[in-house]
Amino acid sequence: MRTWLLPENIADVLPAEARKIEDLRRNMLDTFRRYGYELVMPPMLEYLESLLTGAGQDMGLRTFKLVDQLSGRTLGLRADMTTQVARIDAHLLNRSSVTRLCYAGSVLHTRPSGLHATREPLQIGAEIYGHAGLEADAEIQELVLACLALAGIAEVRLDLCHVGVVRAILQSDVRAQSDEEALISLLKTKDGAGLRELTGDYAPATRAALLALPALYGDGSVLAAARAALPALPGVVQALDELQALLDVAGSATVTIDLADLRGYQYESGAMFAAYVPGLPNAVARGGRYDHVGEAFGRARPATGFSMDLRELARLLPAVERSSAILAPWGRDNALREQITALRRAGEVVIQCFPGHGREQGEFDCDRELVCEGGNWVLKNLS
Numbered sequence: 001m002r003t004w005l006l007p008e009n010i011a012d013v014l015p016a017e018a019r020k021i022e023d024l025r026r027n028m029l030d031t032f033r034r035y036g037y038e039l040v041m042p043p044m045l046e047y048l049e050s051l052l053t054g055a056g057q058d059m060g061l062r063t064f065k066l067v068d069q070l071s072g073r074t075l076g077l078r079a080d081m082t083t084q085v086a087r088i089d090a091h092l093l094n095r096s097s098v099t100r101l102c103y104a105g106s107v108l109h110t111r112p113s114g115l116h117a118t119r120e121p122l123q124i125g126a127e128i129y130g131h132a133g134l135e136a137d138a139e140i141q142e143l144v145l146a147c148l149a150l151a152g153i154a155e156v157r158l159d160l161c162h163v164g165v166v167r168a169i170l171q172s173d174v175r176a177q178s179d180e181e182a183l184i185s186l187l188k189t190k191d192g193a194g195l196r197e198l199t200g201d202y203a204p205a206t207r208a209a210l211l212a213l214p215a216l217y218g219d220g221s222v223l224a225a226a227r228a229a230l231p232a233l234p235g236v237v238q239a240l241d242e243l244q245a246l247l248d249v250a251g252s253a254t255v256t257i258d259l260a261d262l263r264g265y266q267y268e269s270g271a272m273f274a275a276y277v278p279g280l281p282n283a284v285a286r287g288g289r290y291d292h293v294g295e296a297f298g299r300a301r302p303a304t305g306f307s308m309d310l311r312e313l314a315r316l317l318p319a320v321e322r323s324s325a326i327l328a329p330w331g332r333d334n335a336l337r338e339q340i341t342a343l344r345r346a347g348e349v350v351i352q353c354f355p356g357h358g359r360e361q362g363e364f365d366c367d368r369e370l371v372c373e374g375g376n377w378v379l380k381n382l383s
């Protein structure tokens with residue numbers, strides 16, 4: 001094996017791609033700031049119990065583990081920053097008012113989430129704590145669309161779902177509740193035959209509701225179909241009402257609804273969404289309600305938010321244009337150095353050419369040169 005070979009689904013990011021990712025990161029963080037989100041930087045690794053508090057079983061499997069040489073305890077490398085940010089809100093900030101937090105950083109996954117997915121996504125996201133109303137979900141939805149617009153993506157499909165529908169059906173029937181895990185995995189894969197087999201001895205109303213779920217997907221009309229097909233349990237009615245409200249604020253996005261979409265059935269507690277854009281098979285952004293995570297940290301706080309992978313999103317952007325730059329000779333001459341400093345302060349890229357080297361190719365296009373004419377340093381166009 002060559003010593004410089006990288007592990008599967010782990011890659012270096014080279015200059016042109018790194019530039020796109022970094023430009024996006026800065027623009028998105030600036031956008032979050034303009035909405036009043038405060039930036040936090042949780043650590044890359046934590047004690048495993050803390051990292052997995054409030055998170056589902058899937059997260060445990062996705063988390064790389066290692067032993068801390070200082071304490072002998074097991075540490076985990078974060079696979080998702082959302083629960084870390086919830087911990088910060090619940091314990092460190094301890095505010096009772098609405099708190100808006102944002103973050104950007106690498107996360108690591110033991111296994112890629114899709115065929116070509118990286119195991120080191122660069123996660124960026126925003127979360128709102130302290131407001132249970134749908135206004136917060138609507139703001140998050142708006143922010144997702146604003147972020148995608150920054151990346152030049154106008155054509156967005158939002159898939160909405162709501163864990164409350166399945167939860168209410170399961171909670172109404174102890175028999176079904178005891179099979180929760182198996183039912184969730186059958187619903188996730190829309191395995192109708194498996195569902196029919198497993199629910200054979202369930203109460204007829206529960207069985208009918210569970211069997212109806214996989215077919216309840218499509219445009220907004222699904223909500224009316226769901227009201228007709230599902231039992232009018234308070235949890236089901238509330239979930240459908242919330243989905244209707246989110247549908248109404250989806251703006252320019254095309255919305256589809258999938259009541260059996262439980263991919264985020266981990267810490268989420270209410271309405272959830274996934275954003276899809278042309279050219280990417282996997283969702284570019286995911287988010288939703290997760291009101292119970294704060295509780296797991298000892299302080300119940302309504303919570304909603306979203307996150308996305310900047311590396312994945314940047315792949316959709318056109319290559320960045322080479323930026324214009326100024327070539328300058330290497331030298332200790334004070335006048336030259338002052339001139340270079342002034343140009344850099346003004347935002348110009350000035351590249352000093354080392355002796356024996358010519359114009360370098362790369363992401364910079366040196367279209368001007370600093371030359372000394374009659375004792376003064378002046379800019380000349382280069383062809």
Ligand SMILES: N[C@@H](Cc1c[nH]c[nH+]1)C(=O)O
Nearest residue numbers: 082286287288305306307
């Ligand atoms: N972090 C979640 C999405 C999310 C952010 N906030 C709430 N949910 C994910 O990566 O799937």
